[in-house]
Amino acid sequence: MLHLDFDFRIEPTRHVVVGWCDTECLNGLYLQGDDHIIFPLLVSDHPRRDLRSNDLRGFIAIFEVKAQSDLQRYEFRAEGEGSLFPIDDVAENFGLFVSKSVDETFWDFCLQVGCGEISIAGAALVSVMRPRIKSMIGNYAETQKMAGGMDLAVAAQASNVALLCGWTASDRANTSDHPLRRAGFALCENALVPLKMHWDCHLRPDLNTFGDRFSLTGSEGYVGTVHTNPDHGQIETLVVSARYRRGQFVLAREVEDVSFARMLVVVRQIEGQLSSPEFNADIREALRPNIKAIELNTDFTRTINDSRVTLVLEHDGQDSDIRDVLRHCHQEFGHGFDLIVINTSLSKATKRAIAAYQNEAAYTDMIVSCYAPDHPIDRWNIRGEIVVFARSSSIIQLAPFPDIKVLKLAKVSATVIVHDPILAIATKPNMAQLAKNLAARRMPMIAMINMSNLPAEPGHFAGLNSVDAQMRLLILSMWKAKRAQVTLATPAQFFDGMAGRQVDEEHGRKIFYDLLSLDSEAIAYAFAGVEYE
Numbered sequence: 423m424l425h426l427d428f429d430f431r432i433e434p435t436r437h438v439v440v441g442w443c444d445t446e447c448l449n450g451l452y453l454q455g456d457d458h459i460i461f462p463l464l465v466s467d468h469p470r471r472d473l474r475s476n477d478l479r480g481f482i483a484i485f486e487v488k489a490q491s492d493l494q495r496y497e498f499r500a501e502g503e504g505s506l507f508p509i510d511d512v513a514e515n516f517g518l519f520v521s522k523s524v525d526e527t528f529w530d531f532c533l534q535v536g537c538g539e540i541s542i543a544g545a546a547l548v549s550v551m552r553p554r555i556k557s558m559i560g561n562y563a564e565t566q567k568m569a570g571g572m573d574l575a576v577a578a579q580a581s582n583v584a585l586l587c588g589w590t591a592s593d594r595a596n597t598s599d600h601p602l603r604r605a606g607f608a609l610c611e612n613a614l615v616p617l618k619m620h621w622d623c624h625l626r627p628d629l630n631t632f633g634d635r636f637s638l639t640g641s642e643g644y645v646g647t648v649h650t651n652p653d654h655g656q657i658e659t660l661v662v663s664a665r666y667r668r669g670q671f672v673l674a675r676e677v678e679d680v681s682f683a684r685m686l687v688v689v690r691q692i693e694g695q696l697s698s699p700e701f702n703a704d705i706r707e708a709l710r711p712n713i714k715a716i717e718l719n720t721d722f723t724r725t726i727n728d729s730r731v732t733l734v735l736e737h738d739g740q741d742s743d744i745r746d747v748l749r750h751c752h753q754e755f756g757h758g759f760d761l762i763v764i765n766t767s768l769s770k771a772t773k774r775a776i777a778a779y780q781n782e783a784a785y786t787d788m789i790v791s792c793y794a795p796d797h798p799i800d801r802w803n804i805r806g807e808i809v810v811f812a813r814s815s816s817i818i819q820l821a822p823f824p825d826i827k828v829l830k831l832a833k834v835s836a837t838v839i840v841h842d843p844i845l846a847i848a849t850k851p852n853m854a855q856l857a858k859n860l861a862a863r864r865m866p867m868i869a870m871i872n873m874s875n876l877p878a879e880p881g882h883f884a885g886l887n888s889v890d891a892q893m894r895l896l897i898l899s900m901w902k903a904k905r906a907q908v909t910l911a912t913p914a915q916f917f918d919g920m921a922g923r924q925v926d927e928e929h930g931r932k933i934f935y936d937l938l939s940l941d942s943e944a945i946a947y948a949f950a951g952v953e954y955e
Contacts, residue, residue, distance in 0.1 A: 430515035450501020536605025542614040563671035577677035611655025617646040647708035711885030730806030738919025741771035815919035836906040841866040891941035
C-alpha cells in the first residue's frame with residue numbers, strides 16, 4: 423500500500439512527493455491529471471528506521487510540471503495501487519517536510535540537492551533548511567557496514583571558493599555494501615550549491631586501522647570543490663551525503679575562512695597525494711576565478727581638468743628604494759601625487775623612505791595608503807580620476823611615461839606601455855598578439871587610466887588575487903571597447919624586481935606563482951576570441 427507524507431513545490435516547475443510503501447518493490451509512480459499523466463524525473467528510495475525495517479520502503483519522487491499548473495487538479499498514485507492522494511501544492515508544506523521528516527528521508531533529500539536533481543535557491547528556502555542542516559554538523563559517522571569522515575572544509579570568501587577533503591569506507595567485498603550514490607553541497611546564505619566531488623581519488627594510508635572491518639584500496643579519500651556566484655552570499659557549511667544499499671550517512675562541517683593563498687597551500691599538499699593527474703587539473707580548474715570582460719561606464723568623465731594623480735605601486739625593490747621611485751615619478755608628472763602601495767602593511771623602512779621624499783619635495787598634501795593585492799580596485803579610495811599603475815622595476819626601466827595629456831584631452835581613457843622583448847623587435851608589431859600575451863601572463867607595464875570608466879556597481883574584480891591581474895582585466899576591457907591606447911616599450915632587456923616578496927615570506931614562492939597563473943588563466947579564458955586592432 424502507498425502512503426503519502428509530504429508534497430511541495432520548490433521551483434516553478436519542480437514538484438516533490440515524499441512517502442513510503444508497505445513493500446520494497448514500488449513501480450509506476452505518477453501524477454494523474456484530468457486528461458494526462460505526469461511520470462517522475464526521478465524516484466529515490468531509502469530505508470526508514472521508523473518502519474523498523476532495513477528495506478528500501480521510503481521514497482522521494484520528483485516531477486516536472488508546467489510553471490502555472492494547478493496541481494490541486496492532480497492525484498498521486500502508483501501502478502497497480504488503488505490508493506489515490508490529492509496533491510496539495512501549499513507553500514508551507516516545504517517547511518513541514520524540513521521540520522518533521524525522519525532523518526533518512528531528509529538525508530536522501532540532501533543527496534538529491536548535492537546531485538543537482540533539486541535546486542534550493544533564495545534566502546527564504548535556505549532559511550527554512552539552515553537549522554536542520556546545522557543540526558547535522560559532525561565530522562565522523564560510522565555504522566557496522568560503513569564509515570566516513572570530513573577532515574577539512576575551508577573557504578576563501580573573497581574568491582567565492584570552498585574546498586573539502588575526507589574519506590569513506592565500506593565492506594566492498596559484499597556487493598550490497600558498495601556506495602550507491604554520493605554527493606555534496608555547500609550551504610550558502612542564499613542557496614544550496616552542489617559540490618564537484620572526486621571520490622576515491624585521495625591516497626589515505628592512515629585508514630589501514632579499518633582494514634579488519636572494511637575492504638580498503640588505499641585511495642578512500644575524496645576531494646570536493648565549489649565555486650559559487652556572488653549572489654549566493656557567504657559560504658557557511660559543507661555537507662556530504664552517502665547512500666548505501668542498507669544505510670546512509672551525512673557529514674557536515676562549518677567552513678574555516680582562509681585567504682586564497684592559504685587555500686592554494688592546502689591544494690598543493692593534497693595534489694601530491696592524488697591517485698591520478700586528472701584530479702589535479704579538475705581541482706585547479708574549479709579554483710580558477712570566474713570573470714568576464716567588464717561592461718564599462720558609458721557616462722564617464724571625458725575631459726579631465728583636475729591634475730590629481732594617484733600612483734598605484736607594486737614595490738618590488740628594497741624598502742628604501744621607494745624614495746628613488748617616487749623621485750622619478752615626480753619628474754615625470756611635474757607635480758605631486760597620492761600614493762597607494764600594494765601590500766598588506768608598510769614597513770618602517772618604507773615609511774621612512776616615503777617621508778624623506780615628501781620632505782625633499784616639500785609636498786605635504788600627499789595621501790599615502792596601502793591595500794592588499796586582492797583588494798578590488800573599484801573599492802580604492804582615490805582623489806581625482808587618473809591612476810598610474812606600475813611596478814617599481816617598470817618605472818625605473820620603461821621611461822618615458824605615457825603622455826598624461828592624452829587622457830586629459832579625452833583622446834582615449836587609458837594609455838599603456840608594455841614590455842614584450844619578442845614583439846618589440848618586429849618591424850610591425852602584432853598588437854593582437856600583444857593583447858593575447860597581456861591576457862596570458864604578467865608583463866612589465868606602466869598604465870595611466872581614467873578610473874571614471876569603471877562601472878558604478880562594484881564587484882567586477884572579485885576572485886582575482888593580484889592588482890596586476892585586475893589592471894590587466896580593466897585594460898583589456900577598455901582596449902576591446904576602443905578606449906585604450908597600447909604601445910610597446912623600447913628596451914630590449916628588462917630586469918625583474920623581487921616579485922611576490924611579501925607572499926614568499928608567508929606561503930612560499932610557488933604559491934605566489936600559482937596565484938598569478940590562476941589569474942592569468944581566468945583572464946585569457948575571458949578574452950578568448952576577442953579581436954583587437
